[in-house]
Amino acid sequence: MRISTFFYTIGQGxxxxxxxxxxxxxxxxxxxACLFLFGLFYAILSNFEHxxxxxxEGIYVSVFFQEGTSDTRIAEIGDMLWRRVEVSxxxxxxxxxxxxxxKDDYLGEYSDGFTENPLANSAHYKAYLSDVSLxxxxxxYLESIEDVRRVNKSEITATTLSGINALIAYISIGIIAILFAVSIFLISNTVTIGISVRKEEINIMKYIGATDFFVRSPFVIEGILIGVIGxxxxxxxxxxxxxxxxxxxxxxxxMLTKLLDFLPVETIFHILLxxxxxxxxxxxxLGSIVTVRKHLRV
Amino acid sequence: MTEKDRKRRRGRRTADLGNEIITLENVSKAYATGAPALNGVSLHINRGEFVFIVGDSGSGKSTLIKLLLRELTPTSGYINVMGYDLVKIKHRKIPKFRRNLGIVFQDFRLLKDRNVYENVAFAQRIIQVSNKEIKRNVPSILATVGLAGKYKAKPRQLSGGEQQRVALARALINRPTILLADEPTGNLDPKNSWEIMKLLEQINENGTTVLVVTHNREIVNSMQKRVVTMKKGIIVSDEEKGGYIDED
Structure with a gap:
């Protein structure tokens, strides 16, 4: 292709x-419109997920030991915990x-009256979960281990979060499916209008002896530009x-700042853009290729 | 077609075999519905000829032009134009074939959003002529068709005659071997019709083979060129220096 033809094609686009x-x-x-909706839901869902x-990440299971359990046995239980896939x-x-x-959380200055540690038997492991559903x-498993006295779990939070996770997944799939259907519908309509506008022009080009590539190129460049702007x-x-x-x-x-930790806009746009x-x-x-393709067989 | 015509044509064909530029042998074209548009048509045209194709609506003229443009393929038969076998030609070779044809339509078929200069230059851009050459060739061809001063005008600002001249300039700028004109005067008044026909005659005198499909009885009868008359999908007459045959 000549350089002048190349620039002509770009210019025509x-x-x-x-x-x-x-x-x-x-x-x-x-x-x-489609990408705005897509971006909006992506931002919302990313924050939800975050x-x-x-x-x-803050959910853990507390593992308390029987009175008199040796340090060696406690270390063994620790190793057993590390080996579990449910534990991060x-x-x-x-x-x-x-x-x-x-003391810090509940007693403050009133703790001065205590001379001995009332929680002498409260040494424990905090096992943070890799996945709350597990x-x-x-x-x-933990309750079945010998020397484990008690296991404190956060039943409600874990169930709730598992539910929210599943809900987010379903909503994401649903919204993406709807957006996809809407996009296809809107784009096929726009392309149909495009076909009627361009039919004659494509026919004339073909009658004069334009190759498929020559006819297609300006339309493709135009389509890409529209896509970038859009x-x-x-x-x-x-x-x-x-x-x-x-x-x-x-x-x-x-007051919700501690609970709602939003993602910075840069993090969202790092993928979204x-x-x-x-x-x-x-x-x-694709829109321009499909539009032109139908009329190249002249 | 009479036996005399067939003999005459066969005689010419033998004499000018190397000079033949359009060949149709027993060509038929049937559409999905209705009677066949062409039924066993054979036609031989030599390089440099000026031929009128005449006939009423439904006679098969438009189908013939579409077959010569390779817009359609025949149901049966053989078509060869400038050495291209139009039955077997590959899709990717069609553009190259069409670049040797100049085409003029009744409805001009200009790109409405481009000015006269761009409409004509467009045909050169397709065959990748350099900008420098385009700037030299376009004004020259516009002067030939009498539109030198109107290169900036858009098609809607021109009369029918002027639009047809632009179409003619576009058809001629790549120096085609054959010029196909499908009812080129169909939308023009008598004065403009004659001017277009004179231009076509001039183009023919410069060596281009010209085929004109027309209904214009006065022009056909006056110009005394070869006239091929079609009726209901067959050639009923093919005469050197012929005239327009009236409907029975």
Missing amino acids: FRNIIRNKWFSLASIATIG IVKKAE EVEFVSAEEAWEGF QPALVT SLIPMGIIYVIYNNVISYVTERFS PVSVAMGVGIGF
């Missing part, structure tokens, strides 16, 4: 957008540490909305 501005706007709006994950981390809390923690299996606009809008909503929620509901642009380019590319 840009000019096509201006020439068919209503079609271009409709296509940009269609792609933009919050749930944070909450999960094991932390040993001595009787002194347990008492210090209790808690029941771990608890059953993805960048919603991303810009989401960027602004996201920052504002996070600031608003953080300021307005400051390239995925959206790739989707926009892909939709634009």
Whole structure:
């Protein structure tokens, strides 16, 4: 291909957008609307997942020992815990540490009256869970170990979080399926309009002796440009909305800040931006190829 | 077709075998519905000829042009244009074949959003002519068709005659071996019709083979060229310096 032909083709792609501005706007709006919804749900679901994950990370099972259990046996139980797939981390809390923690949390200055450690028999392991849904299996196992006196579990939280996780997964699949269907419907409509606009032009090109490549190229470049524009606009809008909503929620509901740990916008866009642009380019590319392909057999 | 016509044509064919540029042998074309559009048509046209194809609606003229453009393939028979076997030609070779044809339609078929210059230059861009050459060739061909001063105009700003001249300029700029004109005067007044026909005659005198499908009785009768008359999918007459045959 001549360099002049290459630049002509690129130029035609840009000019096509201006020439068919209503079609271009409709296509940009269609792609933009789909990717806006996609971005919005991605941001919401990522934060949900992040919050749930944070909450999960704090869930642990406490393992207390029989009175008089030797340090060697306690260390053995620790090793057994480390080997379990349900456990991501094991932390040993001595009787002194347990008492210090209790004093700080509940007694404060009133603890001065105690001369001995009332929790002398409270040394335990905190076994943090790799997956909250595995808690029941771990608890059953722990209760079967000799020298284990008691196992404290966080039944309600674990069940709730497992439920939320499953719910998020179902919602994600549902929303993506709906968005996919809506995108296909909107894009096929826009492409149909595009076909009627371009049919004559493609026919003329073919009668004059244009190759399929020559006919297709400007349309493909146009499609890709529309895809890029159609993805960048919603991303810009989401960027602004996201920052504002996070600031608003953080300021307005400051008491929830500990519970609601939002992801920074950079983390969201690290994945969302390239995925959206790739989707926009892909939709634009496929849309234009399909549109032209139907009319190349002239 | 009379036996005399067949003999005459066979005689010419033998004499000009090396010079033959369009060959149709026993070509039929049937569409999914209705009677066959072409029924066993044979036609031989030599390089440099000027031929009128005449006939009423439904006679098969348009189907014939579409077959010559390789827009359609025949149901049976053999078609060869400029050495290309149009029955067996591969899809990817069709563009190269069409670049040797100039095509003019009744409805002009110009790109409405581009000006006169771009409409004509477009045909050169397709065959990857350099910008420098395009800038030299387009004004020259526009001057030939009498549109030198209108290169910036959009098609909607031109009269029917002027639009047909643009179409003609576009068809001619790549110096085609054959010019196919499908009802080129169908949308024009008598004055513009004659001007277009004079241009076509001039193009033919410069060596291009010209095929004109037309209904224009006055033009056919006046120009005294070869006339192929079609009726209901067959060639009923093929005469050198012929005239328009009236419907029975």
